[in-house]
Amino acid sequence: MKKIACTLLLAGWFGFTSAQEPFETSIESLPGERWWGGFVALGNRMPFGEELAEQDLSKINYNNQSVPLLLSSEGRYVWSERPFRFRIEQGNLVVDSDHAPVEVVRAGENLRDAYAAASAAHFPPSGRIPQELFFSMPQYNTWIELTYDQNRHDIMQYARKVVEHGFPCGIFMIDDNWQNDYGNFDFKASRFPDPRGMIDSLHEMGFRVMLWISPYVSPDSPEFRSLERKGYLLKNRAGKTAVIRWWNGFSACYDLTNPEVVAYLREQLEENRRRYGTDGFKFDGGDVAYMQAEAYAYHDPEADANTYMQRWAELGASFDYNELRACWKLGGQPVVQRLGDKDYSWEALRLLIPDMTAAGLLGHAFTCPDMIGGGQYTSFFGVEHFDEELIVRSAQVHALMPMMQFSVAPWRILSPENTAICARYAQLHSEFGPYILSLARHAAETGEPIVRAMEYAFPHMGFLECRDQFMLGDRYLVAPMVSPGTRREVLLPPGTWRDDRGEVFKVSKKPRRIATDVPLDRLPYYERIR
Template sequence: MANEELVLELLPDEYWWGGRTADGRSMPYGSSLFSVDLATYLGGNQACPLLISSKGRYVWSGEPFAFAFERSHLKVIGPGPLIQGEGYETLRGAYGYASRTFFPPVPSIPEELLFTAPQYNLWIELLYEPTQEKVLQYAGDVLAHGMPPGVIMIDDNWHEPYGTWTFHSGRFPDPGRMVQELHAMGFKVMLWVCPFVSPDSLTFRRLEPTGILLKDRSGRTAIRKWWNGCSAVLDCTNPQAVRWIHEQLEALQRDYGIDGFKFDAGDPEFYEPDDLSYVPGTTRNGHCEAWARIGLSYPLNEYRACWKLAGQPLAQRLKDKNHEWEGNGLDSLIPDGLAQGLLGYAYTCPDMIGGGQYESFSVDRLDPELFVRYAQCSALFPMMQFSAAPWRVLDEEYLRYCIEAARLHARFGSEILELAKAASVTGEPILRHMAYEFPGEGMEAVQDQFMLGSTLLVAPVVTRGARARQVMFPAGTWAGDDGSVVVGPANLLIDVPLGRLPWYRKQ
């Protein structure tokens, strides 16, 4: 099928957002050259076939497209149909129309505890060696240090071989009792799962004859290399495969009281365009979407890789970030989080505090200031997630600042929850770009502050060593966390000692 091509002339002072979450730092588009193909790579995070403009224009397609911002034009090429609209005046207007028309919100939200308390993912702390004893120790340490209980996520390798979703009997001798103890402490429990099946396992030998494993172009069971080796892959376009994975997950809920699941992988690069799937012609992005649909049955869920499904009650985490200030580190949390919201993903979570890319994270190179600023930056996102134990890697002063950030999130939890409930009706982001809320005030290029809902301006510190930072205040009166009152519009230099996360409430 021939591709369609759409060429739009860029308007004066027009800014664009959309495509891939992972390109947040390159947004807004329009002032420099930029191109990407949504059919080839999604950057390890969410993506949606949507572009929206500060001048109230949009481009949408049901299928992945390539787009390029050239000197004076936007060019979009894809299988189509490519749908273009204009006349919605602002970024908010264009987003609102696209949301209502192409991905209307579902009137339900993910598990409330994801919003109202910090989350605790055991990945960085335990890596591939989680045990029942270590999980309970971590949970007990959370409470002992005065941090609120929340969702606790037991990450990779709690299980037998990949695809055999039963607890490893050596590492978890009594998982039912463990879950009961965690529940008694106030936690809800998630388990990490993926669509892969180890090819040297009994599960593989049982599943292969059933036809629910993906086949390559030759008709043989596809074996794909991923970050943990080589595995077969569930064909989630096959209703029998979907039924099978639900049976495994529901057994964990029934037998042990597990509350939900972290659905990892599913990235398009683990599929090939000519794979022989149950639904003929399924694209690589289509397989990513099919895996993401599995999570819709579980209110307590988390995804990192997702194609489309904006407006759905899925918790969407930013991809693994490095333990660094610049690059794929702290400076990317706000731009990428804003991109998530403008792509229709309201229920968003930054990456693990300090960074979830374990190869960049070690005690001997730990930057305690960076860790604290990560925690503060995350505190007024819709969700926040610890992993490396701050009480282990930080001294008393820095630990205190992280505990304060955790408590701040819990303090705002009911307000964040109300915003999540509103998003399930309106489709609006919870974490909002300044230009979304304040069109025409020159906020389009702001990447280091955001709005939580329509009234709370948050200005975290994302620069090493900074004890002062500029904040752009829109028109109105703003009451600060430090007791100050600012009348905008104004661009002010404010003090940001290490213990401060600046936020301002519009009066």
Template sequence: MEQREISIKLLADEHWWGGRVSDGLHMPYAAEHGFQASLGGDLLANQACPLLLSNQGRYVWSEEPFDFSIQDRVLHVKNDSGAEIYCSDRHADLRGAYLAASKNHFPSSGEMPERLLFTAPQYNLWIELLYSPTQEKVLQYARDVLEHGMPAGVIMIDDNWHEPYGTWEFHSGRFPDPRGMVDELHRMGFKVMLWVCPFVSPDSLTFRQLEPTGLLLKDHSGQTAIRKWWNGYSAVLDCTHPGAVDWIHRKLRELQVRYGIDGFKFDAGDPNFYEESDRSAVPNHPNGHCEAWAKVGLPYALNEFRACWKLAGTPLVQRLKDKKHSWEGDGLGALIPDALAQGLLGYSFVCPDMIGGGEYIQFTSVANNLDAELFVRYAQCSALFPMMQFSAAPWRVLDREHLGYCVEAANLHAKLGPEIVEIAEHSARTGEPMVRHLAYEFSGQGYESISDQFLLGSRLMAAPILNKGQRSRIVFIPPGEWSGDDGAIIAGPAIIEIEVPLSRLPWYRRVD
């Protein structure tokens, strides 16, 4: 097909963000560092958007996936789809470029997710229960939350609560009275979400019923596609088919009506589970199938996604991909850079990964030797995100001191909850990110390389500790007057050094 390609010479001190959220550690892309990525096919298990943004007020957009690289002070962008690549400039700065791109290509829907997701911690049972959730274990986890002084919030029952994949009915042995369980959770103050995915077990009655209807994805030969994923081999719903979308909505609404389920965690949908040669009701590429699955979640105020293509500006909760129980690499150190990337790609309703790390293979390998300090710093870093999510029970894996620090972080988030909701409402109205890079809000200050601080809205700033054993840090105070968590009043712009014992999460509020 026709190839579109552009080359943009970088300006002095120009930095770029965008593409894949999981490349956050590499952002901003600058002339001194070569970088290349392809947005077609493998999105590295997280969100992506066909958007690049510059601190010099320029942006690049295409409706289809593209490849890009920065080499020799030139940004190269190309695709093979025939879709036009837009380059727009004269928007003054990073914020101006983002707002122009948002207005032109992904204007906000004006809607936001369920408020409880912002006002209290979420409790996802994946790491704690893995593939063995039961009714009693779910209820006991919820009781323990309250017993240890943590706020009731959304509780998410993860994989294997159900009969074979695609059946979407509670397993009668593990959940003998699901309605009674949900009613009890509601009485305790929780709302309840269930994990779902687009897969259908091929040896199930559901598969035999669906296959003749044409609602399942077909491979290049026209046969029902069977794909390997992290828990076996399954058929895949063809979410470009209106009938398939209607079918999954009927299943989910039945769960809401029969059992009082409040919402759903929509997992999988990654482009690498699809192939270019697949046959679907509406011809599509792998990224498009990822987008089609994400659209299934739009009618549900209580939702969560990990993989997503486009759909910026919509009221979908976008969780960072499963992180490791580690300080560096794809662990705690990636939370802020990836969240900054999410915000700049239009995914405003950001949820960090599960506190302590949600990458279960690595987590379980160190389960008997967890780093309590790391667990606390994970909780503190998450507390000023739009959302925070526990899984591994801190009361089980931590001693009293470290547990206390996690409870403090959870209660700080709940205390700020009404203000966080106001920031979410502003984002829904304007399309502006909730989690903001300092360079987004304060252009011309040289903040482009700061990736260990972030703004929540325009007036709250977090400066957590991200390194083991660290008890002090440098904080960049932007222009304005700021009140610190320690009571200090600081006039910016300034650079200060502060003491940060394990009990402290440094955060600041702009007061002028």
């Protein structure tokens, strides 16, 4: 392996091929330097420590977004257009690339400087945001309540309960198994006798409606046979239609590296919108982990599994109402991202803030923190008595994030009193909607994150390891409860702050640690007033 001592500039791809010996770059750490980046789902481990084993951007995406970017607390960054491997070894960052040596850019003095420079150079903001409704109203997804039993009756009942319990109407997502087959975009007649009427009714109630889709195609379906004749399906190295194993079994797959296929698929989705009145789509799947780059022959000979994941997200970005869970690059684009499915647990709840701040540092400002209470449906199996405190605290964490999404129904698993608390925080989110929307527009113009790590907002003030509070823009510090209990400490930066109860705190030169009571109906947040 070729070893390179790295000190200065930008990484790129200069024509090297994977057949060459890999390039290893050891980046000697500056005093106190720590690193973020690579995978949104590793946000809870950022800044990385000595325990970080080698991570490979070409093999996995951890069920979430991945970006070939590493950022340092001392104002440096690493970027490469192609996937690479990285690890922490003896306190230094080591990066291996099969394509070209990578180098580190010195952009400034802190994490914020590093991010600003990387964003401007490699994923500049598009100037556009997704639909405003994402930021101003809660979302509702039928996954946890219905899983694979999507049907008209239960969907309408869920929507009516939203209204009955005082939750604001927003975006309504119908999840997996509404369609005849994967690769088909018509509703199952046996479960949806009048899909257009259902969607019209949801619209009349004040919802906008999105449908779950994936890039996979059920084998032996009419769509499979038609698409295979057209040559639109991904092939293996032997030139035969590839069969991919994903979480729902075995399927063929649209070859999204073929522009003709992308245009065809987009037209099928537009036909769905014309026929049923659908507003947009939740674009699931396409993960690097399922695509296994070495096994397939893409239409584009330069493409790999990461390229495929990027093409799927680019298709999503062409719709105003979109949501992605897996993505390669595309920072600054008007794509709604969501954190990967998390368990119903306190441990998973504690992942939300660091993973959300990581999403912002990787260019994905328009991100939703999974589903309230967790999106991993298997963790809800066999639960007889729900931890109501956990669900309420989860709703509070979401309330002052860019987006909040309900799935498990609060009115089914909570007491009336705790259901009302969740409704109150859904209302708080809509009250903050104009401010959150202003931050989204700011992000679209500047690239700056909406949810900001404390170290990003207040560098070199002792916030490196802070994972349980965040800044919403530059005006609000939010400190939710992410563990059981009714008391926590908050680290306030210098400035004058007024909390949600009206109490004012003046902090001078150094951050000040305060203890505060947090009854179940309270979300502590602090407005910077000076």
